[in-house]
Each structure stands twice: as C-alpha cells, then as structure tokens.
Amino acid sequence: MSNNTTEFAAPNWKTPQKVLLRTFTIYAAVTIIPLIPSFYQQDFDAGFSVVNYPWRWLDVISQNNPWFFSSQGGKNYFGWFITLVVCLIAGTIWTFAEKQVDKNKNVLEGTRNDNKLYDLFFVLVRYQVALRMSWFAIAKVFPVQMPFPTISQLNTNLGDFTAGKLYWLTTGVSPFFEVFAGVFELTATVLILFRRTTTLGALMMIAILLPIWFVNIGYDAGVELASLHLLLLSLLLLAKDADRFWALLIQHQQAAISYIKPPAFSQQWKKQARLVFKIAFIFVFIVYRGYHYEHLYAAGKTFKLPLDDGIKSFIGFYKVNDFKLNGQSIPYSPNDSVRWQNVVFEKFNTISIKVQKPFKLNTQNKIRTTEYYGNIGRLFYGYEADTVKKTLLLKNRADTTEKVVLSYQIPFPGKFILKGLNERRDSIYIELNKVDKQYPLALKRNSKAAD
Structure with a gap:
C-alpha cells in the first residue's frame, strides 16, 4: 500500500451511485434523529436519572434508537428492511426529481452537488457511529455496562438465567476484558471522528461490531439489530474505497486509500464553527462523560443497578x-x-x-x-x-x-x-x-x- 493518501473524488456520479448516495443519506438522518413519539413520552428520570445526574442527558441522546431497534426484542429485521426499502424509494424519487430540475446544468456542476451531498452523508455516518459507540466504549473503559454479579445473582440457579443474561454476567466477572474491549472501542470511535483516520477507525469498528452482532444472535442478548445497524454504517464508511480494497486484498496491487477533505468554506466563521463543533463533541461526549463515569465507577456504582445505597x-x-x-x-x-x-x-x-x-x-x-x-x-x-x-x-x-x-x-x-x-x-x-x-x-x- 502506498504511504500516501489521495483525495476522494467522484468525477462522474452514475445514476445507481446517485440513488444509493441519497438512500443512505436519508437512512443516516432518520436513524439518528428520534422520530418515534415514545422517545419523548418516556420518563427520562426513571430510565436515566437525569434529575440527580443531569449529564445523563448525553446518554439519552446517545441512545435515541430508531423504531425498529426496540421492537420484537431488538430483532425486528423486517422493520429494518422496510426502513431500507422506504429510504431506497425516497432516494430514487429524490434522484430523478433532481435530475429533472437540474437537466439544464452541466455534468461538472451536478458532480459538485453530489460531492457536497456525499460530504454531508460522510459527516452524518461518522458522528452517528461515534455518538452511539462513545457510550458503549466509556461504559466499558470504566466497567459499569456489565457489572460484576450481585449477591442475588450469585445465589440464583444457573438454569434460572437466560443465555443473554449469562453472557452479560460472565463478561462482568472479568473487568480486565471489559476494559480492554472498551479501550478498543474508544480508540475506534476517536479515529472515526477525524477524516484522515476514518478508514482505520471504520476497520477497527467492523472488527468490533461483527463479533458483537454474532454474540447477540447466539446469546439473544438484546442489541442484535443495533449492532448490525452500526456495522452497516461502518461498512458504508469504506464504500468509497471498495475498488481500492479489491485491488489491494484480491489483486495484490498497490492502492492509496482516499480521504474526504474538509469543506472549503469561504467564510471564516464557518471554518471556526466547524472546529468548535468537533472540539465540543469530543469534550462533551467523551472527555466530560468519561470524567463522570470514572466517578461513578470509583463510587462502586453502575447505572445498570439501583443507585441508592443500602444500609x-x-x-x-x-x-x-x-x-x-x-x-x-x-x-x-x-x-x-x-x-x-x-x-x-x-x-x-x-x-x-x-x-x-x-x-x-x-x-x-x-x-x-x-x-x-x-x-x-x-x-x-x-x-x-x-x-x-x-x-x-x-x-x-x-x-x-x-x-x-x-x-x-x-x-x-x-x-x-x-x-x-x-x-x-x-x-x-x-x-x-x-x-x-x-x-x-x-x-x-x-x-x-x-x-
């Protein structure tokens, strides 16, 4: 592989590529924005303790799951497939409607619009993966996601547990393994947030999410479709280099992985706003939340168990x-x-x-x-x-x-x-x-x- 990266460019977007670009841009948008009424109707304090721990609103935002995540025990593949089909239909309509509106424009002008849309898609996918995975990663780095078995669980018959619960407990038994997994997830999350390291972060994320998906299938652990959704988004981040990976891995030829250059804003305030947004995202969702989870873990608590002390x-x-x-x-x-x-x-x-x-x-x-x-x-x-x-x-x-x-x-x-x-x-x-x-x-x- 060449040591240099090349700037990503698509000089001539073909119609199928245009349709897929718009399809997955819509998909990325509708799966990051909470559109289901039940999200807004839930008791946030009962579920997240936002009154006593106001920073837990960050976890609320990180877990604004699409409608098909929670239904049917987190295995609503039909709902997920229907969502993809609806996005495909919308993407097709968008493509051909835009083609009619822009039929008098030249090819280069249309390409520039497609590249701008791809940049929006690229941002939506990267930040959605980072938003969701940052919570899982930090909750493992400070092992509170899968806590050590309680006294009650240690005195429950093995046959009284489901397979998914046993998986959670056996992972919680080994904080070392949980922390290692969290560090790996957090590293991938941070890499995805930077354009030049997005490819490496996406490759790491795929290596993380593929076994998680299979674990959830095998143990019926409850986040089967959620892990598949994030796996799909991570694969989409590599789609721009599909031909390069083919050349490198199958044809054994040299290939330079491309990267998406930041948008060239003409106005200084837009450049500064972009930088401020990235720094704020990293500080709030990773550094600030990590600080509070460290304090939670140091106090011997976890949000997966009641927070009030006993006698x-x-x-x-x-x-x-x-x-x-x-x-x-x-x-x-x-x-x-x-x-x-x-x-x-x-x-x-x-x-x-x-x-x-x-x-x-x-x-x-x-x-x-x-x-x-x-x-x-x-x-x-x-x-x-x-x-x-x-x-x-x-x-x-x-x-x-x-x-x-x-x-x-x-x-x-x-x-x-x-x-x-x-x-x-x-x-x-x-x-x-x-x-x-x-x-x-x-x-x-x-x-x-x-x-």
Whole structure:
C-alpha cells in the first residue's frame, strides 16, 4: 500500500451511485434523529436519572434508537428492511426529481452537488457511529455496562438465567476484558471522528461490531439489530474505497486509500464553527462523560443497578430460619410457593427473596433492569429504611405499585426479625440468620483488587 493518501473524488456520479448516495443519506438522518413519539413520552428520570445526574442527558441522546431497534426484542429485521426499502424509494424519487430540475446544468456542476451531498452523508455516518459507540466504549473503559454479579445473582440457579443474561454476567466477572474491549472501542470511535483516520477507525469498528452482532444472535442478548445497524454504517464508511480494497486484498496491487477533505468554506466563521463543533463533541461526549463515569465507577456504582445505597450493616446473604403466615409456622420445603427460602440485602437498596413460585420472565433489555432482566427465581424489592422506627418500606422493582411495610428487629448482629403484612394483607413473621458465604468469583476479584 502506498504511504500516501489521495483525495476522494467522484468525477462522474452514475445514476445507481446517485440513488444509493441519497438512500443512505436519508437512512443516516432518520436513524439518528428520534422520530418515534415514545422517545419523548418516556420518563427520562426513571430510565436515566437525569434529575440527580443531569449529564445523563448525553446518554439519552446517545441512545435515541430508531423504531425498529426496540421492537420484537431488538430483532425486528423486517422493520429494518422496510426502513431500507422506504429510504431506497425516497432516494430514487429524490434522484430523478433532481435530475429533472437540474437537466439544464452541466455534468461538472451536478458532480459538485453530489460531492457536497456525499460530504454531508460522510459527516452524518461518522458522528452517528461515534455518538452511539462513545457510550458503549466509556461504559466499558470504566466497567459499569456489565457489572460484576450481585449477591442475588450469585445465589440464583444457573438454569434460572437466560443465555443473554449469562453472557452479560460472565463478561462482568472479568473487568480486565471489559476494559480492554472498551479501550478498543474508544480508540475506534476517536479515529472515526477525524477524516484522515476514518478508514482505520471504520476497520477497527467492523472488527468490533461483527463479533458483537454474532454474540447477540447466539446469546439473544438484546442489541442484535443495533449492532448490525452500526456495522452497516461502518461498512458504508469504506464504500468509497471498495475498488481500492479489491485491488489491494484480491489483486495484490498497490492502492492509496482516499480521504474526504474538509469543506472549503469561504467564510471564516464557518471554518471556526466547524472546529468548535468537533472540539465540543469530543469534550462533551467523551472527555466530560468519561470524567463522570470514572466517578461513578470509583463510587462502586453502575447505572445498570439501583443507585441508592443500602444500609451497610444489612448487606449479606440470610437463611430463613422461621417463616410464619397468619401465625402458623411453615416448615422449609424446596417446592413451597409461599415460604421464603433465603433473603439477600444488596449494597444498594435492594432486598431479593428466593421463593419457589411461577415467575414471568422479563427479557426487555432496559436501563437498570439488570436485577430481574433475564432471570427468574427471586423477587426484587427496593427498600427505604426508617432506622428510628425500625421499619422497612418495600417496593417491588418490577411492579412499583406493589408495596409492603415491615417492622424489623436486630436482637444481635446477623439476626433479623421481620413482621408485618404482605401484599395480600396476610400477617407474616420471618427470622433471618446471616450466613458468611464465600464466593470463589468474588474472592478472586477481591484478591486482585488487594494486589
């Protein structure tokens, strides 16, 4: 390969190329602008905690998914295909309508217009990939996207997890691997933002996104179509050099990869505005957001789990020694659908309860549903503790309308006595004994942290 790059130029755009250019320009625009009403109707604070963490509006913008991303479990290929077809039809109409309007213009003038449009397409695709991937990259560099398994997850049967949830947990077990992947993604993201390194960034992004797409197919991990969408955009960034890659890789001939020169603005303020926009994008979406994610990780938190702290002295795994319903003691049975089997107090304000009852599997991959998304076998409650009155207000994480108020006593450290009414207004009495349970996964992680 030649050490020099050449300026990209298309001296004579053929009609099929014109149609494809307009098709994918429309596609890039409609997939970066949130056009679906549900995006604006969502509770941003419930999903992103924008009130307490206002910088999370950056994550809102980064995740303004096209309509076909979230429908059908993130696998709406038909919707994606229909979107492409509609863009193709619109691109065809645009091409031939423009041809009629500009039929008196000479070929060179038409070419200049096509080159300007290509530059717009080039900017839209680069910044869309960077916008979406910057969030994934930073959330891996400071490993909060796939957190280490919680105590509840460590005490959930393997068969109670979906394949996608297992993939997330096994990745979270190895922060080193997650950070490595994040650094690779972040490097590719930054390279795509600069015109001379866009090709290298796109090649790296393809190397990243292709296995991610297959992982999501194999594990049903929830972002299958989203990864394919970004993979397509990264491939489109290489389309301008398709013949050069063919010559280099197949014909083994020398080829110089082209680059898109910045627009030659005649007015100084436009040149400055372009530079300010790029610097602001990098600072806000990468540097500023990275700074806040680093603080989040340093505090031992992740947006995939509740952010409110639990009572430190409560944290741990508890065996249910005695369980009474309406005054009647219910002996332990692994098949009992009423009796609690064990209880976990997390470091955040969650209580999870192991109960042998039918569970409705939740497979919606949404913000902060990592506790009960993709697994069954446990009930998850957020709790508010009144340490003066010795009461716990429990709110079902999956159904926040379901509330339970319990009083508690701690006769001695490690022993809990809970009393109150359950959601069916039955009186319950529970004795909990803390178990000092060791987890090989956690021991290995803690020993590395100590080193």
